[in-house]
Amino acid sequence: MIRRAMQSALRLVAGAPGVRRDPTDPRWWDEHPDVLSPAGVYVTDETALNLPIVIDCLNVLSQPIASLPKRVYRRTRDADGKPAREPVDNHPIADLMRAKPNNTMTGYEFFAFMQWNLAWYRNAFAEILPGPRGAVDQLIPIHPSRVTVQKQRDGSALYHVDEPGNRRVLTPDEIWHLRAAPFDKDALCGISMRITGQEALGAALAVQRYGARFFKNNATSGGVIEHPSSFKDKEQRRSFIEAWRAASTGDNAHKDRVLEFGMKYTPGKVNNDEAQFLETRKEADLDIARMWRIPPHKVGHLERATFSNIEQQSIEFVVDTLLPWITLWEQAISRDLIVGDQTYFVEFNVSGLLRGDIKSRFEAYTQGIQNGWLSPNDVRRLENLNPIPGGDQYWRPLNMAPLDAPYETAGAGTREALAELKQILQEKERADEPAD
DSSP states (O other), rough: HHHHHHHHHHHHHHHTTTTTOTTGGGGGGGSOGGGBBSSSSSSOOHHHTTTTHHHHHHHHHHHHHHSHHHHHHEEEEEEEEEEEEEEESSSSHHHHHHTOOOSSSOHHHHHHHHHHHHHHTTTEEEEEETTTTTEEEEEEEEEEGGGEEEEEEOOEEEEEEEEETTEEEOOOOGGEEOOOSSBBBTTSSOOHHHHHHHHHHHHHHHHHHHHHHHHHHTTHHHHHHHSSSSOOOOOHHHHHHHHHHHTTTTTGGSSOOOOOOOOOEEEOOOOOOHHHHHHHHHHHHHHHHHHTTTGGGGGGGGGTTTTTHHHHHHHHIIIIIHHHHHHHHHHHHHTTTTTTTTTTEEOOOOOOOOOHHHHEEEEEEEHHHHSOOOHHHHHHHHTTOOOOOTTTOOOOOTTTTOOSOGGGGGGGHHHHHHHHHHHHHHHHHHHOOOOO
16 A cells, blocks of 8 residues: 555656656656665566576576477386387377477477576466367467466466457466466466566666766766855756766767866766676676576686586586476476376487587497497487497397306306316316325
8 A cells, every 4th residue: 555655646746747857866767666676776577688697597598498309208118017118209299399389489489488488487378279289289378477377266277368459368278387486375376586586686787787877977987066156046056067967978078178167176086996896797697697596607607617617517507407497397298288198298308418528428338338228229319320220239248147147148258267267177176186
């Protein structure tokens, strides 16, 4: 009630005739007095996206998710009855995930849009349309700002979608809703990063705007004008200040100016090195990257990265940052798009992101083939190469066998070693026999 009363009062003042907007009055800074950050800057979805670090973080999250291969698998059993799986390329969801989620977007565009919204708004919505491919033929993305979620008495949700000239209500089986923590009190929606990260975003905006104003004023601060007496009235004082500022900004910057009536100008001094402007801006960027658990080197801060640890940091990025998002996607697909059939599931393939340098990869492949848990064709598929005839055979070392295995089943190396040992023992026995 108090907030609404204050907003009403501000609107009345704004509409009062003869009232000038004062840029030093906080009431005129922004039209959203409910999102003032502790840094004194209003944080909205639009202002936050003016920060390069925010754009970079959202791209770092959305682009890899959109570009990862997504494949449908069927749960099966192997010859021994143990759980196994096999890829399925003719499933309707496979085509939807891979190439054409709707009539206007590619798979990359759809997943990039949805992941961007999921990372920023903590919610992503897509309307589910049936069609030739089945109950889920198209996924039409809806911007989170157009959706209001209402909790029903039975705990379910209704989705009110506001579109230009149209308001619709969708049920949970008509809309695909992905949400990320932190959640609201009803656990129906995620809470936007604009709210949870308001202090960090406000501080970064304040630093950015300070730098913009500083360079707008030719990298100089204001000064002090000393008057030997005084102005006649406030209007004369205001007119002089406006004329002075007009003569020292824009195209008039660095031009000569004239002071009359014995006035004296003393420029102000601001030392950005002492104010640690660059350090403050860097720390503000790191605070925002930390909100999404993004390593500094992914957003261009390489001071703490070295050639020896950058590969490990990239692997940690996949495991610690991307994997929770991938798990969210995979479970949401199983819950909403493959309904009632737990035989099929979708998996995002991150093996390409986890690759090390070529030497480390080939050493790992060699160990896998020599120890029998990789075949040559397994390796070729991991390297995006075509299989070769006979490449699906798995091998084991010939000099290894179980301790209780019979002699005939031992490897060739083991048989040779046993034969040599047997010969040595026989020669030793003959040498120990007493002479006749």
